[in-house]
Amino acid sequence: MPMSPPWNQADSSCSLEGRLLFAVPKKGRLQQATLDLLAGSDIQFRRETRLDIALVKNHPIALVFLPAADIPTFVGEGRVDLGITGRDQVAEHEAFVPATKDTGVEEVLNLGFGKCRLQVQVPEKGKLERPEDLVGKNVVTSFVGLTEKYFARLEGLDGIENGVTNGDAPVRNRLKTKIKFVGGSVEAACALGVADGIVDLVESGETMQAAGLKAIDTVVESTATLIKSKHPSNQKLVDMIASRISGVITAQKFILCQYNIARSGLETATKITPGKRAPTITALEDPEWVAISSMVLKESIASVMDELTACGATDILVLSIANSRTG
Ligand SMILES: Nc1ncnc2c1ncn2[C@@H]1O[C@H](COP(=O)(O)OP(=O)(O)OP(=O)(O)O)[C@@H](O)[C@H]1O
Numbered sequence: 001m002p003m004s005p006p007w008n009q010a011d012s013s014c015s016l017e018g019r020l021l022f023a024v025p026k027k028g029r030l031q032q033a034t035l036d037l038l039a040g041s042d043i044q045f046r047r048e049t050r051l052d053i054a055l056v057k058n059h060p061i062a063l064v065f066l067p068a069a070d071i072p073t074f075v076g077e078g079r080v081d082l083g084i085t086g087r088d089q090v091a092e093h094e095a096f097v098p099a100t101k102d103t104g105v106e107e108v109l110n111l112g113f114g115k116c117r118l119q120v121q122v123p124e125k126g127k128l129e130r131p132e133d134l135v136g137k138n139v140v141t142s143f144v145g146l147t148e149k150y151f152a153r154l155e156g157l158d159g160i161e162n163g164v165t166n167g168d169a170p171v172r173n174r175l176k177t178k179i180k181f182v183g184g185s186v187e188a189a190c191a192l193g194v195a196d197g198i199v200d201l202v203e204s205g206e207t208m209q210a211a212g213l214k215a216i217d218t219v220v221e222s223t224a225t226l227i228k229s230k231h232p233s234n235q236k237l238v239d240m241i242a243s244r245i246s247g248v249i250t251a252q253k254f255i256l257c258q259y260n261i262a263r264s265g266l267e268t269a270t271k272i273t274p275g276k277r278a279p280t281i282t283a284l285e286d287p288e289w290v291a292i293s294s295m296v297l298k299e300s301i302a303s304v305m306d307e308l309t310a311c312g313a314t315d316i317l318v319l320s321i322a323n324s325r326t327g
């Protein structure tokens with residue numbers, strides 16, 4: 001006899017009742033970084049094979065695994081309290097379903113990863129040079145809402161700020177540009193004669209280059225984001241999750257730099273390592289010297305160490321931060 005999923009069983013510890021619902025990408029580019037954030041935030045769960053809901057063991061939370069593109073719909077309608085997806089997906093959702101007082105999503109935290117741009121692209125070797133050259137032509141995209149909005153503005157159609165409709169005539173029906181949806185491999189559309197131009201995501205630019213395309217405008221810049229519904233079931237738990245995730249992100253971005261410096265070099269050194277709020281300065285046995293401990297952005301640590309050495313710092317140590325809670 002097939003087992004029913006845990007949240008349908010009589011045991012109340014397995015029920016969804018009273019649990020905060022938290023949507024996470026079930027696959028794709030944002031999934032691994034999201035799972036790493038959950039692990040760093042000590043949100044413990046075990047996902048049964050093929051089940052898209054997992055109960056969190058140590059908090060009244062249930063994770064719901066959904067496609068990144070669907071998360072703004074579930075959160076926006078308040079069916080799910082929290083979610084992680086791309087800002088591009090939030091903007092695409094809002095192009096179709098404008099937020100109201102009670103519906104739509106609110107950004108809690110910019111998560112920093114999943115950086116990409118939604119760009120208008122045309123064949124590198126061709127006559128099309130400007131976005132205006134695509135008006136009246138075929139454009140292929142997975143982001144139909146944002147692309148319609150973009151071309152509506154370009155074509156001078158009004159009413160787009162309130163979604164893609166204007167009175168009873170949808171802006172879509174009045175667009176000269178023909179916008180076609182494809183679910184993936186958008187970059188192939190020009191070479192296959194389906195499109196004159198595309199609107200697609202670009203990160204490194206490798207896909208665009210390999211397909212012989214060039215970007216001529218940016219529709220939206222995106223990173224992953226933590227979003228919440230307008231009336232989450234447990235705001236305190238939302239705040240706790242946001243604070244934990246923020247701590248993990250800070251820990252990933254910064255490292256701790258410790259060194260000794262003569263008091264004469266202190267002013268210069270603290271300018272090099274000002275810390276997040278201020279560096280911690282500790283007196284040493286030798287009254288002429290102090291020890292400094294300061295958070296430094298990982299990406300700039302090499303040049304910071306060069307500068308510290310040049311101003312007389314010694315015993316420079318760089319330590320990784322496992323987790324953090326900063327103001
Ligand atoms: N090349 C990329 N670099 C960085 N982030 C990306 C990239 N492509 C997509 N993303 C981000 O990841 C989100 C999800 O895209 P992804 O293609 O992984 O989704 P998916 O759920 O697997 O969908 P699909 O099945 O349509 O490919 C995008 O909305 C965007 O925010």
Ligand SMILES: O=P(O)(O)OC[C@H]1O[C@H](OP(=O)(O)OP(=O)(O)O)[C@H](O)[C@@H]1O
Nearest residue numbers: 184185186201202203204205206207208
């Ligand atoms: O600038 P790049 O680093 O090359 O990344 C951009 C590519 O990544 C995404 O596609 P993905 O690989 O997710 O596959 P898809 O085409 O099936 O959506 C996007 O749609 C681009 O094709």
